[in-house]
Amino acid sequence: MESRSANGLMGKVLNLSFNGWLMIVVLVIFAFAPVLTEVFNQPFYLDVATRLVILAIAAVSLNLILGFGGMISFGHAAFLGLGAYSVGIPFYYDIYNGWLHFALAIVVSAVFAVITGAICLRTRGVYFIMITMAFGQMVYFAGVSAEEYGADDGLSIYVRSNFNGVLNFDDDTSLYYICFVSLLVALYIVHRIVNSRFGMAVRGAKGNEERMRAVGFNVYIYRLTCYAIAGAMCGFAGALLANFTDFISPEMIDWTRSGELMFMVILGGSGTLFGPFLGAAAFVGLDVFLSQYWVHWRLIFGILLVLTVLFAKGGITGVVANLESMLRRTRGRGSSAAKADGEGPDG
Amino acid sequence: MAEPVLQVSGLIKSFGGVLATDNVHLTVLPFETHAVIGPNGAGKTTLIAQLSGALRPDAGEIHFKGRDITHFPPYRRSLAGLARSFQITSVVQEMTVLQNVALAVQAHRGHSFRFWHPAAADRELIEPAMERLEQVSLAERAHDLTNALSHGERRQLEIAMALATDAELLLLDEPMAGMGIEESSRMVSTLQALKGEKTMLLVEHDMDVVFTLADRISVLVYGKVIATGSPEEVRSDDAVRRAYLGDEVA
Numbered sequence: 362m363e364s365r366s367a368n369g370l371m372g373k374v375l376n377l378s379f380n381g382w383l384m385i386v387v388l389v390i391f392a393f394a395p396v397l398t399e400v401f402n403q404p405f406y407l408d409v410a411t412r413l414v415i416l417a418i419a420a421v422s423l424n425l426i427l428g429f430g431g432m433i434s435f436g437h438a439a440f441l442g443l444g445a446y447s448v449g450i451p452f453y454y455d456i457y458n459g460w461l462h463f464a465l466a467i468v469v470s471a472v473f474a475v476i477t478g479a480i481c482l483r484t485r486g487v488y489f490i491m492i493t494m495a496f497g498q499m500v501y502f503a504g505v506s507a508e509e510y511g512a513d514d515g516l517s518i519y520v521r522s523n524f525n526g527v528l529n530f531d532d533d534t535s536l537y538y539i540c541f542v543s544l545l546v547a548l549y550i551v552h553r554i555v556n557s558r559f560g561m562a563v564r565g566a567k568g569n570e571e572r573m574r575a576v577g578f579n580v581y582i583y584r585l586t587c588y589a590i591a592g593a594m595c596g597f598a599g600a601l602l603a604n605f606t607d608f609i610s611p612e613m614i615d616w617t618r619s620g621e622l623m624f625m626v627i628l629g630g631s632g633t634l635f636g637p638f639l640g641a642a643a644f645v646g647l648d649v650f651l652s653q654y655w656v657h658w659r660l661i662f663g664i665l666l667v668l669t670v671l672f673a674k675g676g677i678t679g680v681v682a683n684l685e686s687m688l689r690r691t692r693g694r695g696s697s698a699a700k701a702d703g704e705g706p707d708g
Numbered sequence: 709m710a711e712p713v714l715q716v717s718g719l720i721k722s723f724g725g726v727l728a729t730d731n732v733h734l735t736v737l738p739f740e741t742h743a744v745i746g747p748n749g750a751g752k753t754t755l756i757a758q759l760s761g762a763l764r765p766d767a768g769e770i771h772f773k774g775r776d777i778t779h780f781p782p783y784r785r786s787l788a789g790l791a792r793s794f795q796i797t798s799v800v801q802e803m804t805v806l807q808n809v810a811l812a813v814q815a816h817r818g819h820s821f822r823f824w825h826p827a828a829a830d831r832e833l834i835e836p837a838m839e840r841l842e843q844v845s846l847a848e849r850a851h852d853l854t855n856a857l858s859h860g861e862r863r864q865l866e867i868a869m870a871l872a873t874d875a876e877l878l879l880l881d882e883p884m885a886g887m888g889i890e891e892s893s894r895m896v897s898t899l900q901a902l903k904g905e906k907t908m909l910l911v912e913h914d915m916d917v918v919f920t921l922a923d924r925i926s927v928l929v930y931g932k933v934i935a936t937g938s939p940e941e942v943r944s945d946d947a948v949r950r951a952y953l954g955d956e957v958a
């Protein structure tokens with residue numbers, strides 16, 4: 362084998378791919394986001410960062426099934442909604458216990474994922490996309506028709522999840538760090554999962570389903586489990602989102618929301634560990650920037666998605682990896698390793 | 709006579725009007741290399757697909773080591789000890805050669821609900837996988853992606869994956885198809901090394917290969933088995949000469 366494995370942490374750092382560096386820089390910036398917004402006196406941007414980080418968790422969870430599992434779900438926002446309503450509905454009945462809210466968000470989402478996934482995963486291709494979307498819309502219409510909880514207008518949440526002083530959801534900086542650490546944990550969980558035996562089974566089924574069956578895998582059961590894990594993770598993000606926005610409404614579940622999550626995954630680089638975070642950052646960044654000029658900019662985000670798929674396969678992560686291997690080649694240091702590093706799940 | 713490894717009885721499969729498998733009876737004995745020959749469109753691939761579970765027969769039964777597996781899905785047949793290679797090569801894309809074989813090993817090492825420990829560092833998977841790659845002389849390609857392999861190497865990989873499942877019966881659908889002379893002689897020697905160690909059902913076009921490897925041969929024409937026997941018996945069978953060998957060999 363090549364001698365690209367220099368020893369020790371120092372060697373590892375020096376050997377980092379561009380994507381590795383990008384990840385470190387982005388993580389450092391986000392780790393200091395509250396400080397930066399404070400220094401520059403821009404509290405609005407802490408709000409932006411919080412929303413971004415929450416959406417990134419949702420995108421990371423979608424990436425687990427879409428990017429690594431090849432399950433193109435167009436109904437992922439349903440889990441955001443289920444998580445959010447798991448905070449909103451107990452609040453409505455004066456139940457503020459945060460442990461309960463989040464446990465509910467995770468369990469309800471996982472159960473919904475198992476039930477709907479059991480049906481969706483019997484279909485393939487376009488049918489899978491359509492049926493996941495249909496189940497998503499079902500949750501949306503359930504929200505719309507839930508008169509008790511505000512129906513279309515939604516429900517304001519005046520008391521955030523209460524963790525008996527262990528976690529403080531009321532302070533902006535504290536809430537931000539809760540979300541940011543949650544994102545780090547989500548990334549780490551996904552990193553472990555996709556490289557585990559389970560992850561290999563799921564990724565193998567994306568690469569060649571028939572082959573995986575012929576070789577002895579019960580593809581269906583591993584996919585369903587993966588779907589449930591992703592659903593639970595997104596439900597968790599939904600519970601954070603409800604706390605952050607102090608508001609729940611069916612609009613969080615609409616299929617366009619699912620499309621946005623998909624956009625983040627694909628724009629950032631689906632099937633890479635860090636891509637969805639980059640995609641979420643790009644999406645929210647664009648949202649904040651373009652909304653100043655044109656409130657309906659989202660109308661064109663479909664076009665952006667098509668452009669990404671056509672011209673930047675692999676999204677941001679792919680572009681950075683290609684750039685790196687191009688630079689290395691012109692410098693005469695032939696390196697396919699750079700590409701493999703960048704596009705691998707460890708990128 | 710020893711208990712057959714595979715016993716196919718009364719198997720029928722039709723596609724619309726085409727009877728691709730027409731009341732097939734077939735017995736494969738332990739450790740024999742049993743070749744299935746027949747002209748294009750005779751139903752050989754269709755037969756393999758039913759044996760591996762990819763296709764559901766309209767009627768008939770398949771017994772594997774005395775067990776009725778007719779209604780087993782493919783993955784359960786694999787777990788029972790049946791492995792197939794595909795006529796059109798089929799490996800997992802975007803993965804390395806080693807990962808492909810390691811997956812085949814993994815499928816047969818209990819359930820895969822293991823979410824935390826990295827599979828790449830799992831010696832229980834990697835070591836047997838490397839052994840299998842050595843067996844088909846593909847070890848030096850272990851860390852290459854599958855799409856970097858030549859056609860012949862990909863076929864070797866398929867054999868390694870079949871072996872990695874510790875299958876007792878290998879279903880090989882034209883393992884030499886589309887290969888050059890050098891590649892196919894490499895495959896022949898790989899199979900020759902397996903002969904007597906594994907039971908093999910070999911679909912093959914090349915008569916030289918068939919007569920070199922096979923202990924017994926079944927001849928399939930229009931979905932029907934018209935003869936079964938030793939290479940000599942089949943070679944001298946009138947029906948076979950008329951229906952198949954006659955026009956091909958002459």
Ligand SMILES: Nc1ncnc2c1ncn2[C@@H]1O[C@H](COP(=O)(O)OP(=O)(O)O)[C@@H](O)[C@H]1O
Nearest residue numbers: 723726728746747748749750751752753754755
């Ligand atoms: N999926 C299918 N749908 C319709 N007809 C098929 C299908 N698969 C095979 N056939 C037909 O069944 C017959 C046997 O095909 P096949 O098993 O591929 O033959 P062989 O492998 O011996 O060349 C052919 O007439 C073929 O056209």
Ligand SMILES: [Mg+2]
Nearest residue numbers: 752753754795
């Ligand atoms: Mg065929």
